[in-house]
Amino acid sequence: MSLIRETIVGLRMTLILWVLTALIYPFFMLGVGLIFPYQANGSLIKNAQGQVVGSALIGQPFASERYFWSRPSTTNYSTGEAAKQTGISGASNLAPSNPDLVKRIQSEVSRLNQANIKPTADLVYTSGSSLDPHISEESARTQIQRVAKARGLDTNQVEILISKYVDGRFLGIFGESGVNTLKLNLALDALQTGK
Structure with missing residues (x-):
């Protein structure tokens, strides 16, 4: 039972980290680039x-x-x-x-x-x-x-x-x-x- 619980926790953490790093962070950086285009394009x-x-x-x-x-x-x-x-x-x-x-x-x-x-x-x-x-x-x-x-x-x-x-x-x-x-x-x- 403990092995199944740990596997589920590991899968949840993987999914959470994937959402953070593959979705939220890239869209946040895209938004920052749209708000500050001069800086995003190298000043x-x-x-x-x-x-x-x-x-x-x-x-x-x-x-x-x-x-x-x-x-x-x-x-x-x-x-x-x-x-x-x-x-x-x-x-x-x-x-x-x-x-x-x-x-x-x-x-x-x-x-x-x-x-x-x-x-x-x-x-x-x-x-x-x-x-x-x-x-x-x-x-x-x-x-x-x-x-x-x-x-x-x-x-x-x-x-x-x-x-x-x-x-x-x-x-x-x-x-x-x-x-x-x-x-x-x-x-x-x-x-x-x-x-």
């Missing part, structure tokens, strides 16, 4: 022409003097055929004593010094995922002179633009505030085209 950002240029959640490299530079990354941002081989994120896992890491950091500091930009931690070091799209407000402000000069803008215009694109702490208490470089750079382009 994609479009330019003024309506073309997708990136995600608000993934950092991109910027090398032009006309743009705010983002954090360095160990991720390969290749395009075309080579893009199929990328998709790996994460830090380089190089120890602080590793000569390759020291060389990369010294190179980054030299590049920033040549551009008259104060080397801040987030302009020199990669983030843990190597995909962080934000830089600190301080790092953005150190680049105002360079960007304003390259674009022929007043430094006050650029500073006001930075203030508009500061993302605050998550729920007001977690993490630090930062500036999303992709959003800021697209706003710079829109400012110059008058859109």
